[in-house]
Amino acid sequence: SARLGNLGGGGVGLSVEEEHAGSIGRQSLFWMRFGLPPMLQTPVCAAARVVHSHMQSNRQTYAGMTFDFSANPAHKRIVVGQIVRAIARQQKRQMSGQTVKHG
16 A cells, blocks of 8 residues: 555656555566545556655655556556546646645
């Protein structure tokens, strides 16, 4: 498990608790599922690879991960579409003065 810290069309940045960080260096490919409520109701699901990682001052590990669509290239369009929609909805909410709570 991890906390989403950064999101882009090409990947994610995750903060991983100390007790779970050991898996970052032991595996090359990860299957991830994360939600973007309230902007999206359907979770984003994708495979990803660790590009870089480092330990933060709070003893969590930050992992920069790139999405990997090598097993199913057509899935890239779906994932990128979900992320673009979530960003557009968040921007619309911000422009209308609504706040978005992150948990």
